[in-house]
Amino acid sequence: MTVVAGPSGSGKSTLLRLCNRLERPSSGRIWFRGVEIDELDPMALRRRVGMVFQRPTPFGGTVIENLRVADPEIDEPAAGALLTRVGLDATFIGRAAHELSGGEAQRLCLARTLATDPEVLLMDEPTSSVDSRSRAVLEDLARELAVGGVAVVWVTHDMRQLRRLADNVVVMVGGRIAHTGPPESVERDASAAVRAFVAESEGGDE
Amino acid sequence: MTVDIGWTGLVLAFVLVAVAIALSWWQRLALERSLVWASVRALVQLLLVGVALRFVLDADGSIAWAWVWVLLMIVFASFTVRVRAREVPGLWPLAIASFGAAAVVSLGVLFGLGVFALEARTLIPMAGLVVGNSMAATVLVSRRVFEELRDKRDEVEARLALGASSADAARPYVRAALRTALIPQIEATKAVGLVFLPGAMTGLILAGVDPLDAVQVQVAVMYLILGSVATTTVVIALGVSRRLFTTDHRLVRIDRPAA
Numbered sequence: 414m415t416v417v418a419g420p421s422g423s424g425k426s427t428l429l430r431l432c433n434r435l436e437r438p439s440s441g442r443i444w445f446r447g448v449e450i451d452e453l454d455p456m457a458l459r460r461r462v463g464m465v466f467q468r469p470t471p472f473g474g475t476v477i478e479n480l481r482v483a484d485p486e487i488d489e490p491a492a493g494a495l496l497t498r499v500g501l502d503a504t505f506i507g508r509a510a511h512e513l514s515g516g517e518a519q520r521l522c523l524a525r526t527l528a529t530d531p532e533v534l535l536m537d538e539p540t541s542s543v544d545s546r547s548r549a550v551l552e553d554l555a556r557e558l559a560v561g562g563v564a565v566v567w568v569t570h571d572m573r574q575l576r577r578l579a580d581n582v583v584v585m586v587g588g589r590i591a592h593t594g595p596p597e598s599v600e601r602d603a604s605a606a607v608r609a610f611v612a613e614s615e616g617g618d619e
Numbered sequence: 620m621t622v623d624i625g626w627t628g629l630v631l632a633f634v635l636v637a638v639a640i641a642l643s644w645w646q647r648l649a650l651e652r653s654l655v656w657a658s659v660r661a662l663v664q665l666l667l668v669g670v671a672l673r674f675v676l677d678a679d680g681s682i683a684w685a686w687v688w689v690l691l692m693i694v695f696a697s698f699t700v701r702v703r704a705r706e707v708p709g710l711w712p713l714a715i716a717s718f719g720a721a722a723v724v725s726l727g728v729l730f731g732l733g734v735f736a737l738e739a740r741t742l743i744p745m746a747g748l749v750v751g752n753s754m755a756a757t758v759l760v761s762r763r764v765f766e767e768l769r770d771k772r773d774e775v776e777a778r779l780a781l782g783a784s785s786a787d788a789a790r791p792y793v794r795a796a797l798r799t800a801l802i803p804q805i806e807a808t809k810a811v812g813l814v815f816l817p818g819a820m821t822g823l824i825l826a827g828v829d830p831l832d833a834v835q836v837q838v839a840v841m842y843l844i845l846g847s848v849a850t851t852t853v854v855i856a857l858g859v860s861r862r863l864f865t866t867d868h869r870l871v872r873i874d875r876p877a878a
Contacts, residue, residue, distance in 0.1 A: 460782035470777040
């Protein structure tokens with residue numbers, strides 16, 4: 414799992430949005446498995462490169478209707494199994510998605526993204542507004558997916574979360590990559606920008 | 620039998636405006652100037668239209684001028700829509716297209732099936748009904764689609780991120796906007812006759828036409844309005860929605876109005 418860290422406004426979200434083509438680069442090129450992503454059909458690309466956003470985005474309708482936006486064919490047993498993976502369960506199927514708590518809604522969003530069976534999972538600070546149990550569920554499942562071969566890119570500005578999750582770290586500062594390497598290398602980075610970020614993140618909020 | 624109130628009648632009818640002015644003055648509503656201005660403006664506008672209509676209708680039975688009239692009407696109405704929904708980008712051509720589509724469909728049906736005989740005398744008022752009644756709904760629906768896609772950006776992008784095409788991602792919001800715009804028209808169609816006698820029928824009855832004949836015309840007119848409001852709003856909603864996406868299915872940045 415790759416964790417992208419950096420202060421807010423450093424371009425972490427933009428980097429993720431570029432990867433599934435919600436944005437296009439003003440310069441430079443992006444490849445996915447050897448193919449430049451401009452040459453791929455954007456809709457097909459986005460199903461292979463799933464994304465969970467910072468704010469939960471439940472759609473109107475029930476939980477299963479939300480899953481059907483991702484996979485119109487999904488039946489109740491499959492939906493129940495998917496919900497169980499994110500720590501909800503089959504009893505959630507008929508509930509109105511807008512009535513879920515923030516954490517439940519965010520877990521539904523992850524389940525919805527998993528319904529497309531993505532090869533890459535982009536997580537854009539998915540735990541910044543959820544309860545600790547939902548955070549644990551999202552982190553554990555992301556680790557599990559990463560072990561199972563899904564490439565997970567997780568954005569955070571929280572050093573503790575970075576240490577829990579990262580195999581590799583990319584630190585971004587001011588729209589540029591300031592550091593890459595394993596998690597323990599971040600604190601050893603001597604550059605002022607990276608040290609400022611680490612100090613800020615360690616001292617600050619969870 | 621026809622009704623001709625003459626110039627004297629018109630002046631006498633102005634007494635009613637005087638009543639309104641007197642009431643405004645009495646209750647200190649400060650609406651006197653607006654009342655006079657609106658009344659005089661309506662009179663002048665309609666007189667000009669009347670003179671122009673007389674010319675068009677008398678033009679050796681040629682219908683060409685009537686078509687020019689219809690075109691100008693569409694252009695003017697589209698301009699009005701653009702002004703009233705200024706925040707929506709590229710609305711003018713879209714409005715022209717939607718009024719044009721509604722005119723083609725509804726006039727095509729009415730004249731094509733021979734419900735009315737195609738002549739200048741029928742073409743201009745029918746086109747006027749199509750465009751006039753669709754204007755408010757067009758403004759409403761274009762603003763609504765624009766605001767929905769702007770305010771629900773997170774949801775729309777989440778749908779795109781699940782692999783939805785821009786049309787699929789926009790559909791729930793476009794649908795909501797269309798329902799909002801069409802429901803008042805449907806309600807009005809249901810309530811007609813019970814609450815008020817609609818304009819065309821009132822006019823015909825005043826002019827001495829048998830009420831049942833007037834009803835037939837009125838019903839045709841109501842269907843005409845319903846059909847054209849539905850056509851214009853669908854065309855404008857899909858058009859506005861399309862303009863807010865790129866060809867590679869991204870939602871364009873929509874700047875919020877400066878507060």
